[in-house]
Amino acid sequence: MLKAKCHSCHTSPQQGGFVFPLLTFEDTRVVTNDGIVRADKMKTAVESGRMPPPPAALTAEEKQALLDWLGTCGQPEPEGQGCECTTPEACP
Known part of the structure; x- marks a missing residue:
């Protein structure tokens, strides 16, 4: 869902004024300047x-x-089942 709904704006390099990418699981785990995990x-x-x-x-x-996924702290899919990519074009 992140690929379909978020990657077109939350990409790297950033586009359209969006200040962070959401391309990998790690992108959702970043702790922001105010101490809140990005997934929250x-x-x-x-x-x-x-x-x-x-x-x-x-x-x-x-x-x-x-919301269900984010409510469980946004746990990653088992390896090979998620979308671990560095650019939207690289996602399966």
């Missing part, structure tokens, strides 16, 4: 409906799936 900030942004913005807005089912 993602959860707040998704819950409020602020992210992702149109046209990438989530369906109700997608939103719940993402």
Whole structure:
């Protein structure tokens, strides 16, 4: 879901004023300047409906799936089942 809904803006190098990439599991684990893990900030942004913005807005089912994942601290998929990439083009 991150690939489909977030990678077009949260890429590296950053585009459209977005200040951080969300391309890897490690990107979601970064502790921000205010001491909050980025995945927790993602959860707040998704819950409020602020992210992702149109046209990438989530369906109700997608939103719940993402919130469920973020609610479990955004655990990674077993190796080989997730999207560990360095650029959106490299993702399967």
